[in-house]
Amino acid sequence: MHGHRLVFRPGMLVEVEEFNVPAPGANEVLVRATCSQVSAGTELNQLRGMERSGRRAGYPGYAAVGRVLDVGGGITDFAPGSRVLIMGRHATHWTVDVTGSPLQDGYVRKLDDTLTDEQATFAINGATALHAVRRARLQIDESVVVFGVGVVGQLVTALARLAGAFPIIAVDLVEQRLQLARQSGATHVVNAVREVTSGGAQCLFHASANPKILQTVFEAAGQRAKVVMVGSAPGTAEIGLQVELLRRELHVLGAYELDLEVPHVYWPWTPQRDRAVVLRRIADQTLAVDxxxxxxxxxxxxPEIYAQAATGGEGWLGIILTWDA
Structure with missing residues (x-):
């Protein structure tokens, strides 16, 4: 049986290649994908890094939905026809070893009929956004600014609203994304952050792929504010250490899902749990993603949509690839 998948190559090339689909082995589930979501920040970084890495091929993607096509020996929880969410690559078919790490390629979760396939793909990026909001320990009526409202930034905006933050200010260069941020829960979409927050925000999320705006983020922060880094910004950033960071006593936090497969007494929020929370919130319509x-x-x-995304944020946001035969 033959399938198709995306492959990255040096020179910013994105191709569709044919491959032989293997039969599932012991403890493996073979999934026939219906759709997958592009994580633009991560994947564009991967695509741009192909030249430096020296690799001839890279296989992107980590959020797909489909139906189980076949199962190997030892599988009892899944059967052909089961509808599932997986951290699979962008491909028509993907094999999941259920004994692998549930944080990555071993993740497979049954889905019910309360979610569309496209909605379910938001669970992975949604968990990233939720982890950032948890790291921020938001309080009710705490002012929030989200710099960069791509998919993760939009989800941070929505989850900050659910956490009771106010006001929530979205900042982006793309006007269409600012308007969508209002639907996600932003109360303001202006650049006059200091005027809206009366002297600077209490919590700021850097959800942009541009590292150079970090200085702007610091300048919009109030005294003893929290700055949470959740974007996939590559490279380095120049910041003012004394005036912005030291004198304001800012707290700078990184937000990257920990390799925590089982809950810990001091941090019970595993990635699997956060994904389940996002799916439940989408299903009960308290988190909108459509x-x-x-x-x-x-x-x-x-290939065309990756080329467009590499030029800037106009004309796209949550890219869904469909994998019909």
Missing amino acids: HLISPRIPYTQA
């Missing part, structure tokens, strides 16, 4: 889907296209058009 307005973030743009565009929804067949996988054969993937």
